[in-house]
Amino acid sequence: MRRTTVGGKFFRVALWVAFGLFFLFPLYAMADFSTRNLIAGGRTLQAWTNLVADEALYQAIVISLLLALLTVVAMLLVLVPTMIWVRLRTPWAKGLVEFLCLLPLTIPALVIVVGLRNVYLWVTYFLGESALTLTFVYVVVVLPFAYRAIDAALSSIDLKTLAEAARSLGAGWTTTILRVVVPNIWSGILSASFISIAVVLGEYTIASLSGYQTLQVQIVQIGKSDGPTSVAASLAVLLFGFALLLILSMVTRGRKRATAADPAVAAPTPTAQPGAPK
Amino acid sequence: MSSNAAGVAVELSDLTRVYGTVKALDGLTLRMEPGELVALLGPSGCGKTTALRILAGLDEATSGTVSVGGQDVSKVPANKRDMGMVFQAYSLFPHLTVLDNIAFGLKMRGKAKGERTSRAADMLDLVGLSAHKHKYASELSGGQQQRVALARALAIQPRVLLLDEPLSALDAKVRAQLRDEIRRVQLEIGTTTLFVTHDQEEALAVADRVGVMSQGKLEQLAAPADLYANPATPFVAEFVGLNNKVSAQVSGGRAHVLGVSVPALDGSITDGDGLAMVRPECVTVAADPAGVSTISSVAFLGPISRVYVTLQDGVVISAQMGSSAARAFAPGAAVTVGVEPSGVLVVERSTA
Numbered sequence: 001m002r003r004t005t006v007g008g009k010f011f012r013v014a015l016w017v018a019f020g021l022f023f024l025f026p027l028y029a030m031a032d033f034s035t036r037n038l039i040a041g042g043r044t045l046q047a048w049t050n051l052v053a054d055e056a057l058y059q060a061i062v063i064s065l066l067l068a069l070l071t072v073v074a075m076l077l078v079l080v081p082t083m084i085w086v087r088l089r090t091p092w093a094k095g096l097v098e099f100l101c102l103l104p105l106t107i108p109a110l111v112i113v114v115g116l117r118n119v120y121l122w123v124t125y126f127l128g129e130s131a132l133t134l135t136f137v138y139v140v141v142v143l144p145f146a147y148r149a150i151d152a153a154l155s156s157i158d159l160k161t162l163a164e165a166a167r168s169l170g171a172g173w174t175t176t177i178l179r180v181v182v183p184n185i186w187s188g189i190l191s192a193s194f195i196s197i198a199v200v201l202g203e204y205t206i207a208s209l210s211g212y213q214t215l216q217v218q219i220v221q222i223g224k225s226d227g228p229t230s231v232a233a234s235l236a237v238l239l240f241g242f243a244l245l246l247i248l249s250m251v252t253r254g255r256k257r258a259t260a261a262d263p264a265v266a267a268p269t270p271t272a273q274p275g276a277p278k
Numbered sequence: 279m280s281s282n283a284a285g286v287a288v289e290l291s292d293l294t295r296v297y298g299t300v301k302a303l304d305g306l307t308l309r310m311e312p313g314e315l316v317a318l319l320g321p322s323g324c325g326k327t328t329a330l331r332i333l334a335g336l337d338e339a340t341s342g343t344v345s346v347g348g349q350d351v352s353k354v355p356a357n358k359r360d361m362g363m364v365f366q367a368y369s370l371f372p373h374l375t376v377l378d379n380i381a382f383g384l385k386m387r388g389k390a391k392g393e394r395t396s397r398a399a400d401m402l403d404l405v406g407l408s409a410h411k412h413k414y415a416s417e418l419s420g421g422q423q424q425r426v427a428l429a430r431a432l433a434i435q436p437r438v439l440l441l442d443e444p445l446s447a448l449d450a451k452v453r454a455q456l457r458d459e460i461r462r463v464q465l466e467i468g469t470t471t472l473f474v475t476h477d478q479e480e481a482l483a484v485a486d487r488v489g490v491m492s493q494g495k496l497e498q499l500a501a502p503a504d505l506y507a508n509p510a511t512p513f514v515a516e517f518v519g520l521n522n523k524v525s526a527q528v529s530g531g532r533a534h535v536l537g538v539s540v541p542a543l544d545g546s547i548t549d550g551d552g553l554a555m556v557r558p559e560c561v562t563v564a565a566d567p568a569g570v571s572t573i574s575s576v577a578f579l580g581p582i583s584r585v586y587v588t589l590q591d592g593v594v595i596s597a598q599m600g601s602s603a604a605r606a607f608a609p610g611a612a613v614t615v616g617v618e619p620s621g622v623l624v625v626e627r628s629t630a
Contacts, residue, residue: 157372161369167335167336167355167433168335168357168361168362169383169434170358170387171382171386175386184371185374186373259402
């Protein structure tokens, strides 16, 4: 541990305080506002009980969580085997896959919605008019973030040698991927998953323009009539996101024991928070 | 511990592997006897690793067949070939302990947990690392990791053991130790083994037979001593051991080198003027005030010394001798050089 001068220490403390105020003050304000009894004065937990008591809001929360879960599962099933396969068997295609995965970043949500309208005529025809069909769009939307996280983890291991060692010991491709590769890119998979969850829970534009009642759409809608409840929902989503990132950093740190160098760390959450207090 | 002491024969016949326009293997044929350790030796890019990878099933030959124990396995995927492999790069699974790494192959074969653990412990014992069984790869030195990799490859009782430059990443001292250990373990278990290396000392020290490869072809396959004493081609003579190139005249199966008549080896030119490949230890140097050659320098290498002599025609050759004998020579002294009466390979001037 390097000794720091008094001035350096003061500077560091000042930085932490400024940092804390900047990030925590809005949270405190949200917590304060969401527990305020606007009519009678004093405190009430009415807004927080609304999260489960208000049927529409509760449904929206369930839908959004399910969407996040489905998106993560579908994203992992598509992305992980593809990326492993490309690295091992078709390295020439790596640039192409990377380009395709990063492409959604460059396309505005509005364009995606308009472009997808025709496709969704078919999707809803086959799968019904469920908000969960948004999974397909969300998988595409989270690709850039998930790709980066998994790519970093894959780069940190000697994938080719590990896969060949596993195969020479008698493992088939599925076993090689599940038993050898996945455990060694676990931190990348976790961060890809959590970032995807954060993106899905923060997505408003596509859901709203497509006319589905996700949590974010509900928050905005409720915000027009019932401020505290909408702020309570926003704060809940934020805290949920923080909790996920905290778990992520703890889990990846815990695994450092097993793996010497582990560069796959969580990227900052790209969440745009919906329904922020106005 | 159970061992398949018999080993199986391995045969690579007429293997060719083409990458784009490059021929990595060009009609390689190699037969390994049961239980034999064959080392493939050659410069990088000579195709030795390609040959091993094709035998392992990790690469596919463009043409030719691979057979193990009399069965054609050319179409069998790598995970069904039953071959233990040690890689040049460290290949232990980072998320598993040493013991679990070794037991991995047994798990793939559906062995019960008790059996896996006891066999893995036996293997770990064999490579002398029992004290480290609960460690992870990142806590081991390079040499230890390669030992565990060897134990892991042997735990599955492979039909063939493949060693792909397993020592290249290690430092010199560990390399020599592990090299001897690999040989000890291989003799103990009796598995037919293919050892690929670019280090001739390594190949000569461990192998029953050494195959020297160049440009996708096998130049010569022979026991180490034979390979060293009787190189079949200029490439082998050049690649294995140090060689002086001295002008020589061949006639009637004998070569005249440095004023001495010695037998010309098979593969030499049959008649006329050429260059003889003479090992430094076959060059004799005698102090002779009337001699036409002069000592140019002496390099002390511990037990032996290398004496550099300038011949009459200006060519510098090296002679190797015991350091006590070398002490008699000082730079500038006049000497006479000769050749020990063992066979030499004489090649055309243009090829050497």
